[in-house]
Amino acid sequence: MDFYQAGLFCTLVCVAISFIALFRERDDIHKILVVDLVETTGLVLICLVATDLAEALILPGLVVGISELLMLAELYIRKEKLPLPSFKPIKIEVMRTAPPIISFVLVVYGIILSGFSGGAVAGIGLVFYFLCKGYEERFELLETVSGYAWALWIAAFFIFMILPQAWLIAVMLSGGAILVKVTTKMALIGTMREGHNV
């Protein structure tokens, strides 16, 4: 039995255990949590191959899990007709004065970093800004921006396939697209407060 088989054995045991958990679970909201557990074991199965290719394949796998989670959570809220929490915003001096500066620094730093984690840093900046300042109808704007990021990505893909000489442009396009994409996804969190009560 080599290392791969030992790892595979353990992972499949984990898969079986997590499915037993899913089998016994009755509550809708807890099902989502257990589903996350199941998905992680799927990623471990990819990890076991232990090549650069496997490392690259984990990213799509992870994204699929996260995006389905996003959608299902929203579907759950809609299904149960849960109201949005309405509460008075906290009145703190810092929350009114600091956002422009801190957000600006974070966004610029994120753009310098570029790529995936750059998007996350810039996104945190925007989350902070939207949370403190509050914007109405930013949701649709973010959706449009993420649409453009998607289009950029497709363009980069076709440059790679049709004009391989221009690989540098394509890498930059993809890097820019992932930056914008991750930023908009993160900034979304800041806008989930329905404008008026901010």
Add this chain to the structure above:
Amino acid sequence: MFNLPIEGEELFALEFGDIVNYFSLYTTTLFLFATAFIIIAIIARPERQTDIVFGTDAVYTKEINQDNLRFQRFMAIACGLATLGAVSSGDLFNFSLFTALIGITNIGIVAGVNNRYVLNAAYNYGIVAMVATTFLFGGASIALGTCGTLSIWELAGKGLVPLAAKMFLVLGVMGEGMAPFYIAKAEITRAPGAPYVLMIHVSSLLIFLRVIEIILTV
């Protein structure tokens, strides 16, 4: 691989780097079928369901929200495009990604409906579709680990892919396409918007035909 009985002749190969899509006689048939349904979804107006008021002769037509209709059509077309990708893909992992996309867009088709039963069924289906990605990716990665490649061109006809990976792939497609358990599916098709909702059936039928072709080929 094109001498195998199930594939038929090679018609066309589309090269995207490591992922080489292929159009054999079999996959081209599936491709054309999916294309026909996309065209139907684009040109057709949705059916208007009628409700009978209990105890009287009154019959009224359900109003379909314009926003909802446009969203459903968008999702149905996206689902059709994902089906096109899945039936022509020449790579196991790429196939499983396309199948996952089909699962998500299927839920999107019915997500806008304001009916508790439909949403409940869609939610349960969504959980199954999400869990099924474990098996899809697991099947593809076990094939990668034991054969060293994901390309169907390399694997075809050699019978190298272990039975476990094939079982995983089939179970994954069962989850995404929702095929043998029609319980939630019947519930889902109560949603208004007939040609778009039918895309759920068409896509699951086509990915099933495709996964059968894959497990018989590799």
Add this chain to the structure above:
Amino acid sequence: MIRHIGKGFRIFSNWMSTYENLVAVYAALGIIVAVCGILMVPMLSYHEDQLYPKTMNRASTLDPYDRGGVPFTRAEIKAQYLDNSPTAGYVTTYLTPLSWFLANTTPYIGTTIVAHPGGIIDEILYNTRGLDTVVETSILFAAFAIASFLFRRKD
């Protein structure tokens, strides 16, 4: 006896036809297949000749992600169909000016290398297996569209 079997069967078919139990039905199938997989583990031996093998160079400043080669030259990578991507290997060696600077001055760039454009992961994700990434982004886009559609509805 037969009556008992019939009763059990009726309960089972009732259970099967309730869509709240759908997840449980699938989970039961999942358990069965996972157990089959466990039994088949002895037959699944690792194929040593893998694509894109992982190499480690502990001395490099780019440590976990050192991919060899100097920027704007071509690195040797083991892709499936090298003929289809004639420039495969250039992205692998590419470093942005900032990461080039960090790589030459500090030994810590390896920990954030995936944050910068370029490298073997980007080569695989964007170039040789670009279609995977296109599908992945489409999945995210579709899920995002659904979530925001549900969120924006007022009724």
